[in-house]
Amino acid sequence: MHFVTGGAFNGKTAWVKTYYDLSEQNCRLISGYREDPFPRPLPGDKPFLVLNGIEQYVYRWLHDTDEKSVRKKWQNILEECSELEKKQQLKVIIIGTDITKGIVPTDKKEREWRDAAGRVFQDTATVCRRVDIVWYGQNKTLKNEPEESF
Amino acid sequence: MAETQPVIFITGGVRSGKSSIAEQTAARIWRKKQTGKLHYIATMQVSDGELKERVAIHKRDRLLSKLPWQTWEQPVSLGRMACRFHPDDTVLLDCLTTWVNNELFYNGNRVDEEILLKQIWEDFSAIANRVHKFVVVSNEVFYEPLGDRELVIRYCRLLGKLHQKIVAHAEQAVLVEAGVPVFMKGGKGL
Numbered sequence: 001m002h003f004v005t006g007g008a009f010n011g012k013t014a015w016v017k018t019y020y021d022l023s024e025q026n027c028r029l030i031s032g033y034r035e036d037p038f039p040r041p042l043p044g045d046k047p048f049l050v051l052n053g054i055e056q057y058v059y060r061w062l063h064d065t066d067e068k069s070v071r072k073k074w075q076n077i078l079e080e081c082s083e084l085e086k087k088q089q090l091k092v093i094i095i096g097t098d099i100t101k102g103i104v105p106t107d108k109k110e111r112e113w114r115d116a117a118g119r120v121f122q123d124t125a126t127v128c129r130r131v132d133i134v135w136y137g138q139n140k141t142l143k144n145e146p147e148e149s150f
Numbered sequence: 151m152a153e154t155q156p157v158i159f160i161t162g163g164v165r166s167g168k169s170s171i172a173e174q175t176a177a178r179i180w181r182k183k184q185t186g187k188l189h190y191i192a193t194m195q196v197s198d199g200e201l202k203e204r205v206a207i208h209k210r211d212r213l214l215s216k217l218p219w220q221t222w223e224q225p226v227s228l229g230r231m232a233c234r235f236h237p238d239d240t241v242l243l244d245c246l247t248t249w250v251n252n253e254l255f256y257n258g259n260r261v262d263e264e265i266l267l268k269q270i271w272e273d274f275s276a277i278a279n280r281v282h283k284f285v286v287v288s289n290e291v292f293y294e295p296l297g298d299r300e301l302v303i304r305y306c307r308l309l310g311k312l313h314q315k316i317v318a319h320a321e322q323a324v325l326v327e328a329g330v331p332v333f334m335k336g337g338k339g340l
Contacts, residue, residue, distance in 0.1 A: 007292025009310020099293065100293065113295065114294075135334050137317055140334065
């Protein structure tokens, strides 16, 4: 799994598309920015699965439940991604916009969103072998562990 | 690959030290070049007392630096200034965010975002392609929820696209964190 993060409008999605040479044929894209529903189970029918704008899903899920449950739900999804990668030989790429560096929002809901997004990003970076930050189209690799050999 | 412009792009958060790093960088380049002039483009439009004071401090600092800064105050349409510069000159722009802000404010909702982006990029390139070195300061404004205010989203999208374009063409791009330059593109030194 590969986690790509960075600020808004920094070219994260474009970087991922170029880096992996993604197309409609080889990639299943689920985007929180397009307000796509989040499918469960996740589709494993194409070589690449991209979960884009995960902070948007976090925001949506916080409508129905608390932060703790959202984090649990996300951990389950990460497990499912990991299983998919192993069983179906596909690559999962997770993209999220970093919304955690501004001043503390006065609105309680915004605060919760920021907190939950920050924790979800930490969990994601922990399980992903590779983590990149994209800054105006330039990537900085924060973590890159070799693939497991069997 | 995008065609390289003689641009050094420097961003950072507020009070990260990006402006002084940019000033030192421009001065060093100018000294090394030995010919040409040292220009400063200020984009800030002074609207209240606090801003007036900040601008005054910047002006005083440049005066104290004993460097022959030639200051231009130009809030919009920076391309018009290109003819004032020579191929040996070093030009510092502080800062891009204020310029984009002014353009958006002047043109309001009348102008299509893509057209405005194209126009700003042309203005930017007119200077970049004419001078010895163009040092450009901008801000990091992309790390918090943008909310649902259309103007804020428009502004950030426009600035983000512009930053991406500038970095793609720049010979060097630097992110300043707490006064420490992090080299994101190009050489590892200023």
